Amino acid sequence: MALRHAVLAALLEGELSGYQLTKAFDIGVANFWHAQPQQLYAELTRLEKDGLIAGRAVVQETRPTKRLFHVTDAGLAELEEFTAAFAKPSFIRDDLLVKVQAADHVDSETLIAQLSERAAFAEAKIQLFGKLLRKMRGDLTEEEFLRHGRRIGPYLTCLRGLALEQGNRDWCERTITVLRERKHSRARH
Template sequence: MALRNALMAALLQGEASGYDLAKEFDASVANFWTASPQQLYRELERMEGDGLISARVVEQERRPNKRLFSLTEAGREAVRAYVAEPPSKPTAIRDELMVKVQCADVGDIDAVRAAVAGSMEWARAKLDRYERLRQRLLAGRTEDAYFAEAERVGPYLTLVRGMAFERENLQWGELALRRLEQRAASRRT
């Protein structure tokens, strides 16, 4: 999947500045796609050049002028075409932590345990952010009411998937810490 597809997905919410998109990207799309602000801005420029988005300048008094981006009809058509394509292949995990865990038996088990614990802290923080976003999306409604009333359900469904992923990371982390501690204890005796 190209960054441009993720940006077009974010722009389905409506017009946004590059700064707003970076914040939105970090808050919602980041549960399934990551990119630096520099990558986002470069891709926005390319997308504008390709006619997928348009930009308008908003003059501001005490701040630099900002550009607001929105999908063009060509951009919406590109989203429709992208959605119609079958996924290229299932997601593959590419995680440096897994390489460290794979090497735990010949390396410093305490360092690997610290890395797992750090990963769990990160997962907890992401879950907290995702839960706050979920509450904002629901706006006091039940899930059933949200799905019946919301204009778009994709952001909520991807958010729930991101939450499940982080919960699974925590569950795996607890197992890994327990087993690594057992291995370290057996080495000490």
């Protein structure tokens, strides 16, 4: 049961359909959890069966009927319990880092191409998170918002996501520089 609480936390911000959830897990939420649509639909079914969320059907004119889900009191209690429980150490699984670990044994140019791609992806996420943060805090400064804003949970996790991607970008750029310099100095000898 791992995805379970991530879905509950995401639904706290307001009612969402399964489809909307998949979008949320693709961008904002995805900075701390990732899941595919199939998994999300399955999890929603289970959560509803267990009474932790409840759904209501919304008939639309031009679009297919959707079901909007919200967290029940039982769901909130479950989250409270989860928060108090031991947190597994977070883990990362990153293909790119595996590739860099093998840097001394594989082709540099291939590696540089992968690093550039990741740096560009990180930059895009930085822009996106910046926009999301500005939208959440409105006219307030970050300090003001964090002191007096009503819902700061999503803001705080978004801040972590932003810093993470900045770290990714900076490290990718540094690594590219290092690999390039080594290539050139080897070429001279």
